[in-house]
Amino acid sequence: MAHRFTMRKALVSAGVLIVLAGCSSGGKSGGTTGATSGPVHGGNLVIARTADSQSMNATTVFDNESIWIFEQIYQTLYTVTNNGKGVKPWLATGYKVSSDSKTYTFTLRPGVKFSNGKLMTSADVKFSIDQTRKAAKGWGYIDTAIKSVDAPTPSTVVIHLKYPWAPLLADLSLFANGIVPNNYGGKTETQFYNHPMGTGPFKWDYWHKGSALKLVRNPYYWQKGKPYLNSVTWTYVASDNTRELQLKGGQTQIDEFPAWSTVSNLKSTPGVNMHLFNSTRTDYLLFNEKRKPFQDVHVRRAISLAINRGALVKAVLFGNGRPANSFMPPQVPYYQKATKGLQYNLAAAKAEMAKSSVPHGFSTTLLIPSGTSDATTVATIMQSELRPLGIKVNIKQLDPNTAFLDAQNQKYDMTLSYWTMDIPDPDELVTFAVDPNSGAKSFFTSYNNPTVVQDAHLAEQTLSTSKRQGLYNYIQAHAAADAFMAFLYYSPYAYATTSKVHGFFVTPLGNYHMENVWLSK
Amino acid sequence: MGRMTFVARRLVMLVPVAIGVTIVVFFLIHLIPGDPARTILGVHATPQRIALLHKQWGLNRPLVSQYWLFMDRLAHGNLGQSLFYGTPARPLILGRLPPTLWLIVYAAVLAIAISVPLATIAATRKDAVRDHLVRVVPLLGLGMPPFWVGILLIDALAIHVRAFPVSGYGNGFFGHLHAMFLPALTVAIALAPVVIRALRASMLNVLGAEYITTARSKGVPARRLFLRHVLRNAVIPAVTVLGINIGFLIGGTVIIENIFAVPGIGQLMINSIFRRDFPVVQGVTLVFGVLVVLVNLLADLSYAALDPRVRFDR
Numbered sequence: 020m021a022h023r024f025t026m027r028k029a030l031v032s033a034g035v036l037i038v039l040a041g042c043s044s045g046g047k048s049g050g051t052t053g054a055t056s057g058p059v060h061g062g063n064l065v066i067a068r069t070a071d072s073q074s075m076n077a078t079t080v081f082d083n084e085s086i087w088i089f090e091q092i093y094q095t096l097y098t099v100t101n102n103g104k105g106v107k108p109w110l111a112t113g114y115k116v117s118s119d120s121k122t123y124t125f126t127l128r129p130g131v132k133f134s135n136g137k138l139m140t141s142a143d144v145k146f147s148i149d150q151t152r153k154a155a156k157g158w159g160y161i162d163t164a165i166k167s168v169d170a171p172t173p174s175t176v177v178i179h180l181k182y183p184w185a186p187l188l189a190d191l192s193l194f195a196n197g198i199v200p201n202n203y204g205g206k207t208e209t210q211f212y213n214h215p216m217g218t219g220p221f222k223w224d225y226w227h228k229g230s231a232l233k234l235v236r237n238p239y240y241w242q243k244g245k246p247y248l249n250s251v252t253w254t255y256v257a258s259d260n261t262r263e264l265q266l267k268g269g270q271t272q273i274d275e276f277p278a279w280s281t282v283s284n285l286k287s288t289p290g291v292n293m294h295l296f297n298s299t300r301t302d303y304l305l306f307n308e309k310r311k312p313f314q315d316v317h318v319r320r321a322i323s324l325a326i327n328r329g330a331l332v333k334a335v336l337f338g339n340g341r342p343a344n345s346f347m348p349p350q351v352p353y354y355q356k357a358t359k360g361l362q363y364n365l366a367a368a369k370a371e372m373a374k375s376s377v378p379h380g381f382s383t384t385l386l387i388p389s390g391t392s393d394a395t396t397v398a399t400i401m402q403s404e405l406r407p408l409g410i411k412v413n414i415k416q417l418d419p420n421t422a423f424l425d426a427q428n429q430k431y432d433m434t435l436s437y438w439t440m441d442i443p444d445p446d447e448l449v450t451f452a453v454d455p456n457s458g459a460k461s462f463f464t465s466y467n468n469p470t471v472v473q474d475a476h477l478a479e480q481t482l483s484t485s486k487r488q489g490l491y492n493y494i495q496a497h498a499a500a501d502a503f504m505a506f507l508y509y510s511p512y513a514y515a516t517t518s519k520v521h522g523f524f525v526t527p528l529g530n531y532h533m534e535n536v537w538l539s540k
Numbered sequence: 541m542g543r544m545t546f547v548a549r550r551l552v553m554l555v556p557v558a559i560g561v562t563i564v565v566f567f568l569i570h571l572i573p574g575d576p577a578r579t580i581l582g583v584h585a586t587p588q589r590i591a592l593l594h595k596q597w598g599l600n601r602p603l604v605s606q607y608w609l610f611m612d613r614l615a616h617g618n619l620g621q622s623l624f625y626g627t628p629a630r631p632l633i634l635g636r637l638p639p640t641l642w643l644i645v646y647a648a649v650l651a652i653a654i655s656v657p658l659a660t661i662a663a664t665r666k667d668a669v670r671d672h673l674v675r676v677v678p679l680l681g682l683g684m685p686p687f688w689v690g691i692l693l694i695d696a697l698a699i700h701v702r703a704f705p706v707s708g709y710g711n712g713f714f715g716h717l718h719a720m721f722l723p724a725l726t727v728a729i730a731l732a733p734v735v736i737r738a739l740r741a742s743m744l745n746v747l748g749a750e751y752i753t754t755a756r757s758k759g760v761p762a763r764r765l766f767l768r769h770v771l772r773n774a775v776i777p778a779v780t781v782l783g784i785n786i787g788f789l790i791g792g793t794v795i796i797e798n799i800f801a802v803p804g805i806g807q808l809m810i811n812s813i814f815r816r817d818f819p820v821v822q823g824v825t826l827v828f829g830v831l832v833v834l835v836n837l838l839a840d841l842s843y844a845a846l847d848p849r850v851r852f853d854r
Contacts, residue, residue: 067801071811073580074626081582156581156592213627228625228632229811230709230803254708256801260691261707265801268699268706420574420816427578427585438583451583458586 058522062538063250067262067271071229071255076212077197078150079157083439083529086194088253091234091533092134093197093217096125096144096176097188099443103299103350103527106192106443110139110218111176120183120482125176132239133200134222141170146201148178148191158195161447164479183480185487189444194530220246220534230255240534247522247537266291266515272538273523274515279337279393285515292518295339295511296525299348299440304401304505307429308465317375319502322433323361324368325404332508334400335393339513343506345495346438346452350527351445353491360499360506365407372408380409386426386434388419394435397507426463436462440528445491449475453498466503543844550837554830561829562614562822566607569813569821576623576816597623610822619826620819624812629819633805633827639709639720640793640804646720647727648786654678654728655735655778656771662736663743663774671740678736681729690726690799697722707801723800727793731785738781742774749773776846783839787832 072085077093080086096111111125131139145168152162164184169177180187190196198218203211214223218241221234233252240246254271256262259278265271267288277285277293285293304326306313313319328342344360347353372378385401387394395416402412412433417425426434441447451459453475455467471494478490499506512525522535577593578585594600598609613620619629662674681689698706710719746752747770755765794806805824812820 073624081580081584156589156596209626227635227803228627229636229808254801255803256707257807258798258801261694261799261801264691264694264699265706268694268702270706270708418574418814420579420814421572424573424575424578436583458588459583 058247058537059539060247060537062248063252064248064273064520064533064536064538065252065254065271066273066275067254067256067265068275069257069259069262072226072232072253074212075215075226076157076208077195077199078154078159081157084253087529087531088232088234089197089215089217090194090219090530091221091251092215092219092223093194093199094219095192095194095197096127097192099192099526099528099530101524101526103297103440103443104352106188109192110144110198114188121180123178123180123187125178127174127176128241129174131218131241133204133218134216134237134239135204136239137200137204139198139218140173140201141176142173142201143198144168144176145170147198148196150199151195154195158193161190161193161195161442164190183482185479185482186442186444186446189442189446193442220532221251224250242534246534248533251533251536263515266517269517272517272520276513277515279335279339279513282337282339282513290518292516292520294514294516294523294525296514297350297527298510298512298525298529299350299527300437300510300512301343301346301348301439302397302435302437302507302510303343303346303462304507305426305431305434305436305462305464306502306504307431307433307463308467308503309429310432312375312377312381313432315376316501317371318377319505320361320500321368321371321375321408322405322410323502323505324364324371325408326401326505326507327363327404328508329363330404331397331400335396336508336510340508340510343508344499346498346504346506347445347448347491347495348438348440348509348527351440351448352443353445353488355492355495358492358495358499361502368408380411382411382413383432384413384415386415386417386422386431388422389416390419397435429460429463429465438462443528446475446479449478449491449494453494453503462504464503466501468497468501468503471497471501543841547837547841550833550840554833557829557833558826561825562611563607565822565825566610566818567603569816569818570603570606574816576818579815580624597621610819614826619823622812622817622820624815624817624820629823632820633808633823636803636805636808637827639802640790640797640806642709642716642720643723643727643793643796643802643804644786644789646717646724647731647789648782650724650728651731651735651782654732655739658732659736659739659743659778660766660771662740663747666744674736674740678729678733682733684729686726686730687795687799689729690723690796693722693726694799707799709802720802723796723802726799727789727796731782731789734785735778735782739774739778742777743770746770746774772846776843779839779842779846783835786835790828790831790835 068084070084072088073082074080074085075089077089094110096109097106098109100107110128110131112128114123114125116123127141127144133139148162148165148168152159152165164180164182164187166179166181171177199211200216204216216222220237220240222237224233224235226232231252231254233250235250236246236248256265262271262274263277263281266274282293285291306319308314332338332340332342342362345355345358349356385398387398398414402414405412425431426436438448450457452462453466453468453471455461455465461467474490474494478487481487481490512529514525516523519539521537521539523531524535525531577590580593581589598606610620619633621627622629622632625632658674658678662671665671694706698704704722705719708719710716752765752769755769793804794810796802797804797807805827808820809824812824
């Protein structure tokens with residue numbers, strides 16, 4: 020009896036602890052309401068994302084999780100259109116070009132202010148672009164065609180080019196050319212980027228590294244009535260499951276990149292809108308032409324022809340994508356739909372193999388990063404698909420950092436990689452992918468087709484749209500015939516939002532404009 | 541030897557432990573392949589850009605020279621700069637420490653809150669149905685992977701009942717108490733079976749001791765008998781088990797932190813390893829090493845608090 024009393028007390032004390040924890044603050048209420056007739060001001064939106072940002076220094080940072088945030092703070096002279104194929108005036112209202120196509124005079128939008136209320140002038144623009152040009156370990160290369168920047172009047176900026184440069188406006192729309200205050204507003208570069216400031220719809224609040232980053236409404240924003248939200252918080256939630264549960268539990272309003280396997284389920288979840296935005300993401304199988312037998316075009320063609328891209332789309336993306344026909348994605352200007360590429364055809368693959376230097380097959384290694392189920396699925400399917408050609412594929416898994424290092428150092432036979440566009444012009448991708456003298460050595464493949472390389476550089480300085488289209492058609496057709504990579508599939512950007520979120524749109528380049536987003540009550 | 545001398549000696553022992561940890565971690569992390577510059581630059585990595593970053597970070601120096609620089613900084617309380625964030629590593633690590641400490645302490649408290657009553661239930665009716673139930677049912681917690689238990693708890697208590705947030709750390713003491721309940725409970729469910737078994741076994745030993753029979757025959761009230769004589773004597777082996785498990789837990793919170801999006805030090809460690817953020821990895825490992833030593837020290841001190849026969853000179 021006495022023992023029972025002790026037990027009861029012990030159980031009660033444990034129960035009290037649980038109840039105390041449960042009652043110490045209330046959980047969020049659930050349920051959704053329908054949208055009102057128009058945008059509503061107010062609200063704090065939370066985006067759960069897959070990785071943390073690295074830095075707010077737009078001139079040196081390459082990771083998307085930083086870029087998509089500081090794009091809400093800094094703005095560019097031109098911005099990408101919603102279809103990702105062009106630019107539209109943003110902090111500039113227009114430009115004039117000289118007869119030799121080497122001098123561009125931009126007129127700045129009047130009345131644009133930084134989030135401290137100070138008016139933006141041409142001195143700020145000149146300073147910002149000059150900083151980017153100087154960033155040797157960052158995005159300086161994107162502005163290599165620029166000879167100098169002048170600020171003759173507070174509302175006029177003149178950019179002098181070394182040579183005519185077709186992608187200039189696209190380059191200026193790159194976040195790295197975002198406008199910051201002249202001389203960082205009197206701060207050092209480090210101080211400024213710890214508390215950045217720009218003309219964008221939101222201004223800096225805080226960043227708890229590895230946890231959450233919050234921006235609040237910029238009261239001086241130049242688009243009247245925008246932004247609608249009081250604040251946006253990006254939280255770092257590594258687990259796909261947790262992000263989805265947070266969305267369902269009302270703790271977050273936007274789930275960045277839910278797992279492909281959950282997309283179908285999320286589409287039918289009440290109170291959740293599943294968005295699949297067109298993207299420029301293209302996945303590839305790279306062949307290292309520094310290793311045998313991948314110098315042999317017939318081997319590369321055979322492998323490209325033996326890959327059933329439709330099966331990959333089904334297995335990896337759960338049907339949420341489509342087979343790739345070009346190394347350029349459809350959302351890029353000058354993409355050529357008519358280029359068929361080398362699509363699945365086992366008979367043709369065998370015929371190519373018979374013409375190759377290894378007609379009876381060979382043994383090779385496919386390098387993939389560990390811990391990535393998508394890569395493992397692709398590798399396993401390829402292992403099976405290449406067997407009929409007599410190709411024995413050994414899958415080599417290394418931790419992502421090491422796998423990436425080996426790919427860049429060309430210590431691989433075959434490996435998987437992908438690309439997303441930074442600018443609405445094919446130049447950056449094309450140079451990266453086909454020029455063996457670029458830093459990337461033709462996407463780390465050592466592919467070298469002199470005519471293709473020549474045309475890639477000719478297209479940079481060709482201002483005629485039709486002539487550029489012709490050049491890029493040639494490049495795409497020959498790159499496909501050379502099979503320097505096997506173009507696998509195009510996939511969309513997946514975002515799940517609660518039904519209270521309105522106006523959220525992601526361009527094919529991955530950017531989003533949070534000034535257009537609002538939350539219904 | 542007095543208690544303070546004992547504590548001081550154990551704290552002095554931290555120094556060789558910390559130095560040993562730094563040597564092992566420093567050279568291991570530099571021996572594995574991978575380059576932080578390439579991680580940060582991504583596909584935009586060119587030899588020129590990589591060289592510039594290596595020079596900026598001092599990675600172009602010989603390894604021994606880099607280690608000496610690290611130790612020199614450490615002697616001045618400086619853990620260096622995070623290569624990924626470009627900010628000092630010390631505030632980065634210290635800022636992530638409280639959520640992990642919350643998780644560990646909260647989990648330990650919950651594990652005790654679960655274990656003591658259940659071990660009591662089992663020990664007081666040895667071989668009865670309830671004893672078997674207590675011995676078997678908690679083992680499910682040990683057998684189920686924590687990530688699965690965590691998701692089940694979230695689904696039941698955060699999504700359906702909505703009593704707790706799905707994840708996060710919360711704000712303020714009560715905010716932490718509320719937000720960290722599910723992660724702490726997940727850890728406690730895995731921790732409790734071991735503690736229950738240890739506590740039950742030692743309770744059975746104590747209950748069979750002659751001094752308990754004597755106390756009973758002298759008419760010591762059951763509650764007092766249990767709390768003063770049985771529990772106090774039985775808890776010492778359980779404290780050892782708990783101490784060892786918490787030591788393991790310090791380095792193993794990453795899964796729980798990942799599931800519940802707790803911005804703790806375990807998650808920072810894993811991310812920093814993938815990014816090859818050497819200063820942060822070294823700093824976090826050092827903190828882990830110090831914490832494990834401190835937890836063991838606390839366990840030793842608690843023996844003396846629980847049992848006056850324990851002396852510090854043995």
